[in-house]
Amino acid sequence: MRELPHGDTVTIVRPGEPTQDAYGNDVPGAPTEIPVPGCGVSPRDGTGAGANELTDARDTVFSGLTIYAPYGTDIRATDRVRVGGDLYDVVGLPGSFRSPFTGSTGPVVAALELVTG
Structure with missing residues (x-):
């Protein structure tokens, strides 16, 4: 890709x-x-909303994205x-795919998570 x-x-x-240090x-x-130009960015989670809230004495919001970066x-x-303007953590191992039949390549896919609160 x-x-x-x-x-x-x-x-x-x-x-x-x-x-x-000293x-x-x-x-x-x-x-x-x-910098990595030409990436696809989409919201991530089962509901498509891209965020989950956990409340236990404070509001914590986990926001997720998936990025599709050029192969390699x-x-x-x-x-x-x-x-x-947000800095996300990479969740798990990013992956990519190269077809053994055609040699065509897909993007490098990485799950990202932003925790606030």
């Missing part, structure tokens, strides 16, 4: 190599930002993805 001509640009935010503790390094895009379970 090539870039979708009317797709959105999302940004993969990959954790940087760990460094050590006490010898590992701390996360500066993240790397990787390197998205990892440890990445975060910026869509619009």
